[in-house]
Amino acid sequence: xxxxxxxxxxxxxxxxxxxxxxxxxxxxxxxxxxxxxxxxxxxxxxxxxxxxxxxxxxxxxxxxxxxxxxxxxxxxxxxxxxxxxxxxxxxxxxxxxxxxxxxxxxxxxxxxxx
Amino acid sequence: xxxxxxxxxxxxxxxxxxxxxxxxxxxxxxxxxxxxxxxxxxxxxxxxxxxxxxxxxxxxxxxxxxxxxxxxxxxxxxxxxxxxxxxxxxxxxxxxxxxxxxxxxxxxxxxx
Numbered sequence: 001x002x003x004x005x006x007x008x009x010x011x012x013x014x015x016x017x018x019x020x021x022x023x024x025x026x027x028x029x030x031x032x033x034x035x036x037x038x039x040x041x042x043x044x045x046x047x048x049x050x051x052x053x054x055x056x057x058x059x060x061x062x063x064x065x066x067x068x069x070x071x072x073x074x075x076x077x078x079x080x081x082x083x084x085x086x087x088x089x090x091x092x093x094x095x096x097x098x099x100x101x102x103x104x105x106x107x108x109x110x111x112x113x114x
Numbered sequence: 115x116x117x118x119x120x121x122x123x124x125x126x127x128x129x130x131x132x133x134x135x136x137x138x139x140x141x142x143x144x145x146x147x148x149x150x151x152x153x154x155x156x157x158x159x160x161x162x163x164x165x166x167x168x169x170x171x172x173x174x175x176x177x178x179x180x181x182x183x184x185x186x187x188x189x190x191x192x193x194x195x196x197x198x199x200x201x202x203x204x205x206x207x208x209x210x211x212x213x214x215x216x217x218x219x220x221x222x223x224x225x226x
Contacts, residue, residue: 004157031212035214043205045213045214048212048213056211100146100208100214101163102163103148103160104160105158105160
């Protein structure tokens with residue numbers, strides 16, 4: 001069964017450094033998303049992406065964040081200058097259908113900012 | 115200040131029993147709902163979804179019920195198995211948008 005994959009599984013970085021989290025969505029999916037889950041809290045929406053454009057973003061997704069589909073298979077989330085409060089589990093999701101429907105999640109990247 | 119983690123509601127059942135996990139949602143405009151299962155260290159796994167034009171939808175061993183009047187969603191798992199032990203999240207969304215808003219989750223423990 002096709003799955004969303006994410007690398008790395010765990011990333012440790014120092015405050016102020018840039019990080020890039022990588023995702024390979026399910027191959028016939030066209031809609032991509034990033035969510036995050038701070039330890040012990042709810043899963044929160046960050047951004048959705050379709051046709052090389054951001055479709056929707058949350059209040060969390062400020063100028064420090066960016067997303068890109070650099071090639072036909074990868075989808076990345078960049079945090080330009082990490083803060084301690086960016087420490088969280090970051091989940092990539094993809095969907096065959098536009099909007100909220102049937103979003104399939106990857107295993108996540110645990111980001112630890114020290 | 116301090117950030118306080120969620121204290122998850124818990125449900126403990128015996129293997130073979132039926133489980134019912136409940137969820138209240140807040141946005142009256144939500145017209146799409148989805149249940150996810152999250153095992154420790156893994157991402158949310160899609161279980162079943164339902165649109166607001168339905169009250170009930172069945173899958174394999176799972177049923178989702180939607181009561182729009184009281185903004186309540188439930189997930190029923192038949193003949194619960196130890197492998198069903200996980201945190202279960204409901205999520206809501208508007209089909210005009212793309213974001214899912216997750217609930218706080220319920221920890222289901224199945225005792226053999």
